[in-house]
Structure formats: structure tokens, C-alpha cells
Amino acid sequence: MKDEHPSEPSVTEDQKNGIVNRRRALMMGAVTASAVVSIKPALAQTVGSVMNCEIPVPGNHAAGGYIDARGSIVPPDTPGAFPASGRNFTGEEVRRAMQGRRLPGTSRRQSRAYVNYIRRLQSGQSGFTCYASLQMPR
Structure with a gap:
């Protein structure tokens, strides 16, 4: 069977x-x-x-340059452009500024120009890694 x-x-x-x-x-x-x-x-x-972390405005690649309202680096004699910040901004300060607050020690227009500059940072520029880290979800 x-x-x-x-x-x-x-x-x-x-x-x-x-x-x-x-x-x-x-x-x-x-x-x-x-x-x-x-x-x-x-x-x-x-x-x-x-x-x-810290982000210089402008970074080493643009020493002596001013920042216009769009965040571009321009010559110092450009009307409406802002000089270097004189200090680095921390990641926390930048995060708050991107949410609508001002960067410390800046006017509203100056802060907006600096944040626009930071948003335009590219790999290899001073502060890019810090800015990229702020974009990562937690």
C-alpha cells in the first residue's frame, strides 16, 4: 500500500x-x-x-562681497545690498529665520537677504553642510 x-x-x-x-x-x-x-x-x-553648526554670511568664497535681496553676491557698491553679517549664524538661528523670524542683529530686509543667500548655498561652499542638515527630516 x-x-x-x-x-x-x-x-x-x-x-x-x-x-x-x-x-x-x-x-x-x-x-x-x-x-x-x-x-x-x-x-x-x-x-x-x-x-x-554655523553658517557664515557670506562664506569664504565671497569674502568682501555684499548680499542683495535675492541672496546673490554682488559688489560692495550695489544699491540695496547688505555687507557681510560680521558673525556666523547657528543652525538653530537659521532654522528660526526660515520659519519667519529674523536672524539676530539684522533688519527684516537684511535677514531675508541673508536667508535667501543661505538657501542658495551649494556643495563646497562654507555653511552648505550645516544648511543641508537643516533640511533633513528628523
């Missing part, structure tokens, strides 16, 4: 597979939990460093 279910594994094989699968799931859970514990402080540190 032929075996009616030759392809079915025995009960003991099913039990072994179940134990192996549970062990694997537990191990994955342990690895995931330790990764979360490791990453969370790093993210907190990153957020802190983003808020404390």
Missing part, C-alpha cells in the same frame, strides 16, 4: 522548524533592539550638532 502523504514532513521536523524559526525571530529582535538603542543617542547628538 502506498503512503497517502509522502511529501508531508513528520511532526518532529515541523517542531524543529518551528523552534528554529522562533529562535531566528528572537535573535533578529535582539539585534534590532540593540540597533535602536545604539542609533537613538547618535540621532540626538546629530540634532544637537545641527542646531550648533
Whole structure:
């Protein structure tokens, strides 16, 4: 007489597979939990460093240049252009200014021009990495 279910594994094989699968799931859970514990402080540190990073206006690439209302670097004799800020702005100050507040020590028009300058920063320019970090979702 032929075996009616030759392809079915025995009960003991099913039990072994179940134990192996549970062990694997537990191990994955342990690895995931330790990764979360490791990453969370790093993210907190990153957020802190983003808020404390600095953006010069204008950066080294434009020393001596003024900033017009659009955020472009222009010659010092350009009407309506603003001189260098005289200080670097922190990531937190820039973040607030992008939400509608003024950069510290600036008029409304000057702050807007400086924020427009910051928005135009490109890779390789002073302050770009800080500005790019502000754009990352948290």
C-alpha cells in the first residue's frame, strides 16, 4: 500500500522548524533592539550638532562681497545690498529665520537677504553642510 502523504514532513521536523524559526525571530529582535538603542543617542547628538553648526554670511568664497535681496553676491557698491553679517549664524538661528523670524542683529530686509543667500548655498561652499542638515527630516 502506498503512503497517502509522502511529501508531508513528520511532526518532529515541523517542531524543529518551528523552534528554529522562533529562535531566528528572537535573535533578529535582539539585534534590532540593540540597533535602536545604539542609533537613538547618535540621532540626538546629530540634532544637537545641527542646531550648533554655523553658517557664515557670506562664506569664504565671497569674502568682501555684499548680499542683495535675492541672496546673490554682488559688489560692495550695489544699491540695496547688505555687507557681510560680521558673525556666523547657528543652525538653530537659521532654522528660526526660515520659519519667519529674523536672524539676530539684522533688519527684516537684511535677514531675508541673508536667508535667501543661505538657501542658495551649494556643495563646497562654507555653511552648505550645516544648511543641508537643516533640511533633513528628523
